[in-house]
Amino acid sequence: MDPKEIIDxxxxxxxEEAALIRRAFAFATAAHKGQKRLSGxxxxxxxxxxxxxxxxxxxxxxxxxxxxxxxxxxxxxxxxEQLEREFGAEIAFLVEGVTKLGRLxxxxxxxxxxSLRKLFLAMAEDIRVIMIRLADRLHNVRTLQHLPPEKQxxxxxxxxxxxxxxxxxxxxxxxxxxxxxASFPYVYPNEYKQVVALRKTKGKETIKRLEKIYRAxxxxxxxxxxxxxxxxxxxxxxxxxxxxxxxxxxxxxxIYDISAxxxxxxTTDECYQVLGIIHGLWRPIPGRLxxxxxxxxxxxxxxxxxxxxxxxGCAVEIQIRTARMQHEAExxxxxxxxxxETAKGRPDRNQTTNRSNWIKELVDxxxxxxxxxxxxxxLTDRLTQEKIFVFTPKGEVVxxxxxxxxxxxxxxxxxxxxxxxxxxxINQKMSSLGAKLRDDDVVEIIVNKNNHPTAKWLELxxxxxxxxxxxxxxxxxxxKIKEKNS
Ligand code: MN
Numbered sequence: 330m331d332p333k334e335i336i337d338x339x340x341x342x343x344x345e346e347a348a349l350i351r352r353a354f355a356f357a358t359a360a361h362k363g364q365k366r367l368s369g370x371x372x373x374x375x376x377x378x379x380x381x382x383x384x385x386x387x388x389x390x391x392x393x394x395x396x397x398x399x400x401x402x403x404x405x406x407x408x409x410e411q412l413e414r415e416f417g418a419e420i421a422f423l424v425e426g427v428t429k430l431g432r433l434x435x436x437x438x439x440x441x442x443x444s445l446r447k448l449f450l451a452m453a454e455d456i457r458v459i460m461i462r463l464a465d466r467l468h469n470v471r472t473l474q475h476l477p478p479e480k481q482x483x484x485x486x487x488x489x490x491x492x493x494x495x496x497x498x499x500x501x502x503x504x505x506x507x508x509x510x511a512s513f514p515y516v517y518p519n520e521y522k523q524v525v526a527l528r529k530t531k532g533k534e535t536i537k538r539l540e541k542i543y544r545a546x547x548x549x550x551x552x553x554x555x556x557x558x559x560x561x562x563x564x565x566x567x568x569x570x571x572x573x574x575x576x577x578x579x580x581x582x583x584i585y586d587i588s589a590x591x592x593x594x595x596t597t598d599e600c601y602q603v604l605g606i607i608h609g610l611w612r613p614i615p616g617r618l619x620x621x622x623x624x625x626x627x628x629x630x631x632x633x634x635x636x637x638x639x640x641x642g643c644a645v646e647i648q649i650r651t652a653r654m655q656h657e658a659e660x661x662x663x664x665x666x667x668x669x670e671t672a673k674g675r676p677d678r679n680q681t682t683n684r685s686n687w688i689k690e691l692v693d694x695x696x697x698x699x700x701x702x703x704x705x706x707x708l709t710d711r712l713t714q715e716k717i718f719v720f721t722p723k724g725e726v727v728x729x730x731x732x733x734x735x736x737x738x739x740x741x742x743x744x745x746x747x748x749x750x751x752x753x754x755i756n757q758k759m760s761s762l763g764a765k766l767r768d769d770d771v772v773e774i775i776v777n778k779n780n781h782p783t784a785k786w787l788e789l790x791x792x793x794x795x796x797x798x799x800x801x802x803x804x805x806x807x808x809k810i811k812e813k814n815s
Protein backbone atom coordinates (compact mmCIF):
# COMPACT_ATOMS: atom_id res chain seq x y z
CA MET A 330 0.00 0.00 0.00
CA ASP A 331 1.37 3.35 -1.05
CA PRO A 332 -0.37 6.73 -0.65
CA LYS A 333 0.92 7.55 -4.13
CA GLU A 334 -1.74 5.24 -5.57
CA ILE A 335 -4.40 7.44 -3.97
CA ILE A 336 -2.76 10.70 -4.99
CA ASP A 337 -2.33 9.56 -8.59
CA UNK A 338 -6.07 9.09 -8.98
CA UNK A 339 -6.87 12.68 -8.11
CA UNK A 340 -6.85 14.70 -11.29
CA UNK A 341 -5.96 18.06 -9.83
CA UNK A 342 -3.99 18.08 -6.67
CA UNK A 343 -1.70 20.64 -5.07
CA UNK A 344 1.51 19.69 -3.24
CA GLU A 345 -0.14 20.66 0.08
CA GLU A 346 -3.07 18.38 -0.65
CA ALA A 347 -0.76 15.51 -1.53
CA ALA A 348 1.15 16.13 1.70
CA LEU A 349 -2.10 16.03 3.66
CA ILE A 350 -2.98 12.65 2.18
CA ARG A 351 0.47 11.29 3.00
CA ARG A 352 0.14 12.51 6.59
CA ALA A 353 -3.29 10.94 6.94
CA PHE A 354 -1.92 7.68 5.52
CA ALA A 355 0.95 7.70 8.03
CA PHE A 356 -1.42 8.48 10.90
CA ALA A 357 -3.83 5.67 9.93
CA THR A 358 -0.91 3.24 9.53
CA ALA A 359 0.26 3.97 13.08
CA ALA A 360 -3.25 4.00 14.57
CA HIS A 361 -4.30 0.63 13.10
CA LYS A 362 -0.92 -1.00 13.69
CA GLY A 363 -1.26 -4.67 14.60
CA GLN A 364 -5.00 -4.78 13.74
CA LYS A 365 -6.18 -7.32 11.20
CA ARG A 366 -9.20 -7.75 8.96
CA LEU A 367 -11.11 -11.06 9.03
CA SER A 368 -9.26 -11.96 5.85
CA GLY A 369 -6.03 -11.88 7.85
CA UNK A 370 -4.77 -8.84 5.97
CA UNK A 371 -3.61 -5.73 7.86
CA UNK A 372 -6.56 -3.55 8.83
CA UNK A 373 -5.07 -0.59 6.97
CA UNK A 374 -6.14 -2.19 3.70
CA UNK A 375 -9.71 -1.15 4.51
CA UNK A 376 -9.25 2.63 5.04
CA UNK A 377 -6.75 2.55 2.17
CA UNK A 378 -9.37 1.23 -0.26
CA UNK A 379 -12.00 3.58 1.12
CA UNK A 380 -9.69 6.49 0.26
CA UNK A 381 -8.93 4.99 -3.17
CA UNK A 382 -12.62 4.86 -4.08
CA UNK A 383 -13.05 8.44 -2.88
CA UNK A 384 -10.11 9.54 -5.00
CA UNK A 385 -11.64 7.71 -7.96
CA UNK A 386 -14.84 9.72 -7.72
CA UNK A 387 -12.70 12.88 -7.42
CA UNK A 388 -13.71 13.78 -3.88
CA UNK A 389 -11.79 16.70 -2.39
CA UNK A 390 -8.56 16.06 -0.50
CA UNK A 391 -10.14 16.63 2.93
CA UNK A 392 -12.66 13.91 2.19
CA UNK A 393 -9.98 11.53 0.92
CA UNK A 394 -7.87 12.15 4.04
CA UNK A 395 -10.94 11.61 6.23
CA UNK A 396 -11.50 8.36 4.32
CA UNK A 397 -8.06 7.18 5.43
CA UNK A 398 -8.87 8.15 9.01
CA UNK A 399 -12.53 7.08 9.06
CA UNK A 400 -12.17 4.16 11.48
CA UNK A 401 -9.63 5.69 13.85
CA UNK A 402 -12.15 7.07 16.36
CA UNK A 403 -14.28 3.92 16.31
CA UNK A 404 -11.58 1.26 16.32
CA UNK A 405 -8.43 2.78 17.84
CA UNK A 406 -7.52 4.92 20.84
CA UNK A 407 -7.56 8.05 18.66
CA UNK A 408 -9.91 10.82 19.84
CA UNK A 409 -11.70 13.50 17.88
CA GLU A 410 -9.64 16.14 19.71
CA GLN A 411 -6.45 14.47 18.57
CA LEU A 412 -7.64 14.46 14.94
CA GLU A 413 -8.57 18.10 15.23
CA ARG A 414 -5.10 18.98 16.53
CA GLU A 415 -3.39 16.98 13.78
CA PHE A 416 -5.65 17.64 10.80
CA GLY A 417 -7.94 20.54 11.68
CA ALA A 418 -11.61 20.87 12.57
CA GLU A 419 -12.98 19.97 9.15
CA ILE A 420 -11.40 16.53 8.92
CA ALA A 421 -12.22 15.80 12.57
CA PHE A 422 -15.82 16.76 11.82
CA LEU A 423 -15.98 14.41 8.83
CA VAL A 424 -14.52 11.45 10.75
CA GLU A 425 -16.87 12.07 13.68
CA GLY A 426 -19.79 12.20 11.26
CA VAL A 427 -18.83 8.84 9.76
CA THR A 428 -18.48 7.34 13.24
CA LYS A 429 -21.93 8.62 14.19
CA LEU A 430 -23.56 7.21 11.06
CA GLY A 431 -21.94 3.87 11.80
CA ARG A 432 -24.30 3.42 14.72
CA LEU A 433 -27.34 3.29 12.45
CA UNK A 434 -28.48 -0.22 11.67
CA UNK A 435 -31.01 -1.54 9.24
CA UNK A 436 -33.42 -4.04 10.76
CA UNK A 437 -35.43 -4.84 7.67
CA UNK A 438 -38.79 -3.57 6.51
CA UNK A 439 -39.61 -1.09 3.81
CA UNK A 440 -40.75 1.67 6.15
CA UNK A 441 -37.60 1.47 8.14
CA UNK A 442 -35.49 1.52 4.99
CA UNK A 443 -37.05 4.77 3.80
CA SER A 444 -36.73 6.52 7.14
CA LEU A 445 -33.17 5.31 7.49
CA ARG A 446 -32.22 6.67 4.06
CA LYS A 447 -33.70 10.03 5.00
CA LEU A 448 -32.04 9.96 8.35
CA PHE A 449 -28.68 9.32 6.76
CA LEU A 450 -29.10 12.40 4.65
CA ALA A 451 -30.38 14.49 7.51
CA MET A 452 -27.83 13.35 10.05
CA ALA A 453 -24.79 13.58 7.89
CA GLU A 454 -25.10 17.38 7.80
CA ASP A 455 -22.38 17.28 5.20
CA ILE A 456 -22.84 15.12 2.11
CA ARG A 457 -19.15 14.26 2.21
CA VAL A 458 -19.81 12.19 5.33
CA ILE A 459 -22.15 10.03 3.26
CA MET A 460 -19.64 9.79 0.45
CA ILE A 461 -17.08 8.39 2.89
CA ARG A 462 -19.67 6.03 4.31
CA LEU A 463 -20.52 4.79 0.81
CA ALA A 464 -16.87 4.19 -0.07
CA ASP A 465 -16.39 2.42 3.28
CA ARG A 466 -19.38 0.22 2.53
CA LEU A 467 -18.18 -0.58 -0.98
CA HIS A 468 -14.98 -2.06 0.38
CA ASN A 469 -16.84 -3.98 3.08
CA VAL A 470 -19.35 -5.43 0.65
CA ARG A 471 -16.59 -6.40 -1.78
CA THR A 472 -14.86 -8.37 0.98
CA LEU A 473 -17.96 -10.12 2.31
CA GLN A 474 -16.61 -13.57 1.48
CA HIS A 475 -14.76 -13.58 4.80
CA LEU A 476 -17.94 -13.27 6.88
CA PRO A 477 -20.44 -15.92 8.02
CA PRO A 478 -23.41 -16.38 5.60
CA GLU A 479 -26.12 -14.70 7.73
CA LYS A 480 -23.97 -11.63 8.15
CA GLN A 481 -23.15 -11.56 4.44
CA UNK A 482 -26.82 -11.48 3.59
CA UNK A 483 -27.71 -8.83 6.16
CA UNK A 484 -24.94 -6.48 5.04
CA UNK A 485 -25.62 -7.05 1.34
CA UNK A 486 -29.34 -6.42 1.81
CA UNK A 487 -28.65 -3.29 3.79
CA UNK A 488 -26.38 -2.15 0.96
CA UNK A 489 -29.09 -2.71 -1.65
CA UNK A 490 -31.83 -1.08 0.44
CA UNK A 491 -30.00 1.83 2.00
CA UNK A 492 -26.60 2.58 0.54
CA UNK A 493 -27.16 2.09 -3.19
CA UNK A 494 -30.32 4.24 -3.21
CA UNK A 495 -28.36 6.92 -1.37
CA UNK A 496 -25.62 6.83 -3.99
CA UNK A 497 -28.37 7.11 -6.57
CA UNK A 498 -29.94 10.05 -4.78
CA UNK A 499 -26.59 11.80 -4.74
CA UNK A 500 -26.21 11.00 -8.42
CA UNK A 501 -23.01 8.99 -7.93
CA UNK A 502 -24.02 6.33 -10.42
CA UNK A 503 -20.69 4.67 -10.53
CA UNK A 504 -20.81 3.97 -6.81
CA UNK A 505 -24.44 2.93 -7.04
CA UNK A 506 -23.66 0.37 -9.75
CA UNK A 507 -20.67 -1.03 -7.90
CA UNK A 508 -22.51 -1.26 -4.56
CA UNK A 509 -25.41 -3.09 -6.19
CA UNK A 510 -23.31 -5.50 -8.20
CA ALA A 511 -21.22 -6.42 -5.14
CA SER A 512 -24.37 -7.10 -3.05
CA PHE A 513 -26.47 -8.80 -5.73
CA PRO A 514 -25.01 -12.37 -5.49
CA TYR A 515 -25.48 -12.47 -1.69
CA VAL A 516 -29.07 -11.27 -1.67
CA TYR A 517 -30.42 -13.03 -4.78
CA PRO A 518 -27.92 -15.81 -5.60
CA ASN A 519 -30.08 -17.64 -8.17
CA GLU A 520 -31.22 -14.55 -10.01
CA TYR A 521 -27.64 -13.37 -10.04
CA LYS A 522 -26.48 -16.51 -11.86
CA GLN A 523 -29.33 -16.20 -14.32
CA VAL A 524 -28.52 -12.58 -15.17
CA VAL A 525 -24.80 -13.28 -15.48
CA ALA A 526 -25.54 -16.06 -17.98
CA LEU A 527 -27.98 -13.89 -19.93
CA ARG A 528 -25.57 -11.01 -20.17
CA LYS A 529 -22.75 -13.30 -21.21
CA THR A 530 -24.50 -14.71 -24.27
CA LYS A 531 -26.30 -11.53 -25.17
CA GLY A 532 -23.31 -9.34 -24.30
CA LYS A 533 -20.96 -10.95 -26.81
CA GLU A 534 -23.35 -10.41 -29.71
CA THR A 535 -24.04 -6.81 -28.78
CA ILE A 536 -20.41 -5.92 -28.34
CA LYS A 537 -19.63 -7.13 -31.85
CA ARG A 538 -22.49 -5.05 -33.16
CA LEU A 539 -21.37 -2.04 -31.13
CA GLU A 540 -17.89 -2.24 -32.56
CA LYS A 541 -19.28 -2.10 -36.09
CA ILE A 542 -21.35 0.98 -35.32
CA TYR A 543 -18.45 2.50 -33.43
CA ARG A 544 -16.23 2.34 -36.52
CA ALA A 545 -18.88 3.75 -38.84
CA UNK A 546 -19.69 6.57 -36.47
CA UNK A 547 -16.05 7.44 -35.89
CA UNK A 548 -15.55 7.80 -39.61
CA UNK A 549 -18.60 10.01 -39.95
CA UNK A 550 -17.54 12.28 -37.08
CA UNK A 551 -14.01 12.60 -38.42
CA UNK A 552 -15.25 13.96 -41.74
CA UNK A 553 -17.46 16.56 -40.04
CA UNK A 554 -16.51 19.56 -37.94
CA UNK A 555 -16.44 17.69 -34.65
CA UNK A 556 -12.91 17.53 -33.33
CA UNK A 557 -12.69 16.47 -29.75
CA UNK A 558 -15.00 13.54 -29.34
CA UNK A 559 -14.76 10.29 -27.49
CA UNK A 560 -16.75 7.19 -28.21
CA UNK A 561 -16.93 4.26 -25.86
CA UNK A 562 -19.45 1.66 -24.86
CA UNK A 563 -20.62 0.42 -21.58
CA UNK A 564 -22.39 -2.74 -20.59
CA UNK A 565 -25.21 -2.31 -18.12
CA UNK A 566 -24.48 -3.10 -14.48
CA UNK A 567 -25.79 -6.55 -13.54
CA UNK A 568 -28.21 -5.51 -10.85
CA UNK A 569 -29.72 -2.69 -12.85
CA UNK A 570 -30.11 -5.15 -15.73
CA UNK A 571 -31.90 -7.49 -13.32
CA UNK A 572 -34.27 -4.75 -12.16
CA UNK A 573 -35.06 -3.95 -15.79
CA UNK A 574 -35.51 -7.63 -16.63
CA UNK A 575 -38.07 -7.92 -13.84
CA UNK A 576 -40.11 -5.20 -15.52
CA UNK A 577 -39.85 -6.95 -18.90
CA UNK A 578 -40.78 -10.41 -17.56
CA UNK A 579 -37.17 -11.55 -17.85
CA UNK A 580 -37.20 -11.16 -21.64
CA UNK A 581 -33.76 -9.85 -22.53
CA UNK A 582 -34.73 -9.12 -26.14
CA UNK A 583 -36.97 -6.34 -24.87
CA ILE A 584 -34.05 -4.50 -23.37
CA TYR A 585 -32.40 -2.03 -25.70
CA ASP A 586 -29.81 -0.59 -23.39
CA ILE A 587 -28.09 -3.73 -22.10
CA SER A 588 -25.13 -2.06 -23.66
CA ALA A 589 -24.94 1.42 -25.06
CA UNK A 590 -22.61 3.44 -27.17
CA UNK A 591 -21.61 6.71 -25.62
CA UNK A 592 -20.45 9.75 -27.55
CA UNK A 593 -18.83 12.50 -25.49
CA UNK A 594 -18.24 15.89 -27.12
CA UNK A 595 -17.28 19.37 -25.94
CA THR A 596 -20.39 21.49 -26.36
CA THR A 597 -24.16 21.12 -26.19
CA ASP A 598 -24.41 22.27 -29.81
CA GLU A 599 -22.21 19.40 -30.86
CA CYS A 600 -24.49 16.98 -29.02
CA TYR A 601 -27.36 17.92 -31.34
CA GLN A 602 -25.07 17.88 -34.36
CA VAL A 603 -23.98 14.34 -33.51
CA LEU A 604 -27.61 13.33 -33.04
CA GLY A 605 -28.31 14.56 -36.58
CA ILE A 606 -25.36 12.62 -37.96
CA ILE A 607 -26.49 9.42 -36.23
CA HIS A 608 -30.08 9.72 -37.42
CA GLY A 609 -28.73 10.31 -40.91
CA LEU A 610 -26.76 7.08 -40.79
CA TRP A 611 -29.25 4.78 -39.09
CA ARG A 612 -33.00 4.81 -38.76
CA PRO A 613 -34.02 5.83 -35.22
CA ILE A 614 -36.60 3.77 -33.37
CA PRO A 615 -39.72 5.93 -33.00
CA GLY A 616 -40.43 7.01 -29.46
CA ARG A 617 -36.98 6.14 -28.13
CA LEU A 618 -35.44 9.58 -28.46
CA UNK A 619 -35.05 11.27 -25.08
CA UNK A 620 -33.61 14.73 -24.70
CA UNK A 621 -32.44 14.96 -21.11
CA UNK A 622 -30.29 17.94 -22.05
CA UNK A 623 -33.29 20.16 -22.67
CA UNK A 624 -35.24 18.48 -19.88
CA UNK A 625 -32.82 17.00 -17.30
CA UNK A 626 -33.98 14.14 -15.09
CA UNK A 627 -35.09 15.24 -11.61
CA UNK A 628 -31.74 14.18 -10.18
CA UNK A 629 -29.91 16.43 -12.63
CA UNK A 630 -28.86 13.80 -15.18
CA UNK A 631 -28.27 15.24 -18.65
CA UNK A 632 -27.75 13.40 -21.92
CA UNK A 633 -29.47 12.65 -25.21
CA UNK A 634 -30.57 9.04 -25.65
CA UNK A 635 -31.64 7.55 -28.91
CA UNK A 636 -32.02 3.98 -30.14
CA UNK A 637 -31.32 3.03 -33.72
CA UNK A 638 -32.01 0.03 -35.92
CA UNK A 639 -28.65 -1.49 -36.76
CA UNK A 640 -29.84 -2.99 -40.03
CA UNK A 641 -29.50 -6.60 -38.97
CA GLY A 642 -32.79 -6.74 -37.09
CA CYS A 643 -31.31 -5.40 -33.88
CA ALA A 644 -31.33 -2.15 -31.97
CA VAL A 645 -28.68 -0.24 -30.07
CA GLU A 646 -28.93 2.68 -27.70
CA ILE A 647 -26.62 5.65 -28.22
CA GLN A 648 -26.07 8.30 -25.54
CA ILE A 649 -24.71 11.72 -26.45
CA ARG A 650 -23.45 14.23 -23.90
CA THR A 651 -20.75 16.78 -23.10
CA ALA A 652 -17.67 16.00 -21.01
CA ARG A 653 -19.15 17.89 -18.08
CA MET A 654 -22.40 15.93 -18.26
CA GLN A 655 -20.43 12.72 -18.46
CA HIS A 656 -18.44 13.63 -15.38
CA GLU A 657 -21.57 14.52 -13.45
CA ALA A 658 -23.28 11.32 -14.47
CA GLU A 659 -20.46 9.27 -13.06
CA UNK A 660 -19.55 11.22 -9.98
CA UNK A 661 -22.73 13.09 -9.10
CA UNK A 662 -22.48 15.55 -6.28
CA UNK A 663 -18.78 14.80 -6.08
CA UNK A 664 -18.31 16.37 -9.50
CA UNK A 665 -19.35 19.74 -8.18
CA UNK A 666 -16.04 19.84 -6.39
CA UNK A 667 -14.22 19.66 -9.67
CA UNK A 668 -16.33 21.65 -12.07
CA UNK A 669 -17.29 25.22 -11.47
CA GLU A 670 -20.24 25.82 -13.76
CA THR A 671 -19.80 29.57 -13.91
CA ALA A 672 -16.27 29.21 -15.23
CA LYS A 673 -17.32 27.09 -18.20
CA GLY A 674 -16.32 23.82 -16.63
CA ARG A 675 -12.92 25.05 -15.59
CA PRO A 676 -11.73 23.04 -12.63
CA ASP A 677 -11.62 25.02 -9.43
CA ARG A 678 -10.70 23.13 -6.35
CA ASN A 679 -10.25 26.10 -4.04
CA GLN A 680 -13.97 26.29 -3.74
CA THR A 681 -14.04 23.06 -1.81
CA THR A 682 -11.81 24.18 1.00
CA ASN A 683 -14.43 26.61 2.19
CA ARG A 684 -17.11 24.89 4.18
CA SER A 685 -19.65 27.67 3.99
CA ASN A 686 -19.31 27.67 0.21
CA TRP A 687 -19.88 24.00 0.25
CA ILE A 688 -23.05 24.33 2.26
CA LYS A 689 -24.24 26.96 -0.17
CA GLU A 690 -23.65 24.47 -2.94
CA LEU A 691 -25.62 21.85 -1.06
CA VAL A 692 -28.53 24.25 -0.71
CA ASP A 693 -28.40 25.03 -4.44
CA UNK A 694 -28.25 21.37 -5.13
CA UNK A 695 -31.31 20.73 -2.98
CA UNK A 696 -33.20 23.31 -5.00
CA UNK A 697 -32.74 21.08 -8.01
CA UNK A 698 -34.57 18.36 -6.16
CA UNK A 699 -37.88 20.19 -5.92
CA UNK A 700 -39.63 17.14 -7.33
CA UNK A 701 -38.61 15.15 -4.31
CA UNK A 702 -40.44 17.30 -1.83
CA UNK A 703 -40.37 14.85 1.01
CA UNK A 704 -36.64 14.62 0.87
CA UNK A 705 -36.14 18.34 0.74
CA UNK A 706 -38.73 18.74 3.49
CA UNK A 707 -36.85 16.46 5.78
CA LEU A 708 -33.57 18.19 5.22
CA THR A 709 -35.18 21.54 5.89
CA ASP A 710 -36.75 20.13 9.06
CA ARG A 711 -33.36 19.22 10.18
CA LEU A 712 -31.90 22.59 9.36
CA THR A 713 -34.61 24.38 11.30
CA GLN A 714 -34.23 21.88 14.15
CA GLU A 715 -37.88 20.90 14.49
CA LYS A 716 -37.06 17.26 14.92
CA ILE A 717 -34.58 15.25 16.88
CA PHE A 718 -33.27 11.75 16.25
CA VAL A 719 -32.54 9.49 19.20
CA PHE A 720 -31.51 5.86 19.41
CA THR A 721 -32.50 2.66 21.14
CA PRO A 722 -29.59 0.88 22.83
CA LYS A 723 -29.45 -1.36 19.72
CA GLY A 724 -28.89 1.63 17.45
CA GLU A 725 -32.40 1.81 16.02
CA VAL A 726 -33.55 5.30 15.20
CA VAL A 727 -36.54 7.09 16.66
CA UNK A 728 -37.64 10.42 15.30
CA UNK A 729 -39.27 12.80 17.80
CA UNK A 730 -40.27 16.46 17.99
CA UNK A 731 -37.88 18.80 19.71
CA UNK A 732 -38.17 18.74 23.55
CA UNK A 733 -39.70 15.26 23.52
CA UNK A 734 -39.25 13.15 26.66
CA UNK A 735 -38.26 9.53 27.35
CA UNK A 736 -41.98 8.90 27.81
CA UNK A 737 -42.61 10.05 24.22
CA UNK A 738 -39.80 7.75 23.19
CA UNK A 739 -41.37 4.82 25.08
CA UNK A 740 -44.72 5.31 23.33
CA UNK A 741 -42.99 5.68 19.97
CA UNK A 742 -41.51 2.21 20.47
CA UNK A 743 -44.71 0.49 21.63
CA UNK A 744 -47.80 1.48 23.62
CA UNK A 745 -47.15 -1.36 26.09
CA UNK A 746 -43.71 -0.02 26.82
CA UNK A 747 -45.19 3.45 27.26
CA UNK A 748 -47.95 2.26 29.59
CA UNK A 749 -45.49 0.31 31.75
CA UNK A 750 -42.65 2.84 31.72
CA UNK A 751 -41.15 3.25 35.17
CA UNK A 752 -37.90 5.04 34.50
CA UNK A 753 -35.37 5.88 31.82
CA UNK A 754 -31.69 5.90 31.15
CA ILE A 755 -30.31 8.55 28.84
CA ASN A 756 -26.81 7.75 27.62
CA GLN A 757 -26.65 5.13 30.38
CA LYS A 758 -27.46 7.65 33.13
CA MET A 759 -30.66 7.33 35.15
CA SER A 760 -33.06 10.14 34.41
CA SER A 761 -36.72 11.03 34.76
CA LEU A 762 -39.45 10.09 32.28
CA GLY A 763 -40.12 13.78 31.68
CA ALA A 764 -36.54 14.79 30.88
CA LYS A 765 -35.85 16.64 27.63
CA LEU A 766 -34.18 14.47 25.01
CA ARG A 767 -31.54 15.82 22.72
CA ASP A 768 -30.26 14.78 19.32
CA ASP A 769 -28.29 11.53 19.29
CA ASP A 770 -29.23 10.52 22.86
CA VAL A 771 -29.31 6.78 23.43
CA VAL A 772 -32.47 6.06 25.42
CA GLU A 773 -33.38 2.97 27.39
CA ILE A 774 -36.78 2.56 29.05
CA ILE A 775 -37.12 0.65 32.31
CA VAL A 776 -40.48 -1.09 32.47
CA ASN A 777 -42.41 -2.31 35.48
CA LYS A 778 -45.52 -4.34 34.81
CA ASN A 779 -47.28 -2.79 37.81
CA ASN A 780 -46.75 0.73 36.53
CA HIS A 781 -49.42 2.65 34.63
CA PRO A 782 -50.10 6.10 33.19
CA THR A 783 -51.32 8.95 35.38
CA ALA A 784 -52.88 12.30 34.45
CA LYS A 785 -49.53 13.97 35.11
CA TRP A 786 -48.02 12.04 32.18
CA LEU A 787 -49.95 14.27 29.79
CA GLU A 788 -47.70 17.14 30.88
CA LEU A 789 -44.56 15.07 30.39
CA UNK A 790 -45.26 14.25 26.75
CA UNK A 791 -45.22 16.18 23.50
CA UNK A 792 -46.28 13.69 20.86
CA UNK A 793 -49.88 13.06 19.86
CA UNK A 794 -49.25 9.29 19.97
CA UNK A 795 -48.19 9.35 23.60
CA UNK A 796 -51.03 11.66 24.69
CA UNK A 797 -53.55 9.52 22.82
CA UNK A 798 -52.45 6.33 24.59
CA UNK A 799 -52.32 8.02 27.98
CA UNK A 800 -55.85 9.46 27.56
CA UNK A 801 -57.09 6.08 26.41
CA UNK A 802 -55.71 4.41 29.48
CA UNK A 803 -57.12 7.07 31.81
CA UNK A 804 -60.56 6.83 30.18
CA UNK A 805 -60.63 3.07 30.60
CA UNK A 806 -59.59 3.46 34.21
CA UNK A 807 -62.45 5.91 34.79
CA UNK A 808 -64.91 3.43 33.36
CA LYS A 809 -63.64 0.68 35.62
CA ILE A 810 -64.06 2.91 38.67
CA LYS A 811 -67.61 3.79 37.59
CA GLU A 812 -68.43 0.13 37.10
CA LYS A 813 -67.15 -0.66 40.57
CA ASN A 814 -69.19 2.11 42.15
CA SER A 815 -72.42 1.26 40.42
MN1 MN B 1 -14.82 1.26 7.87
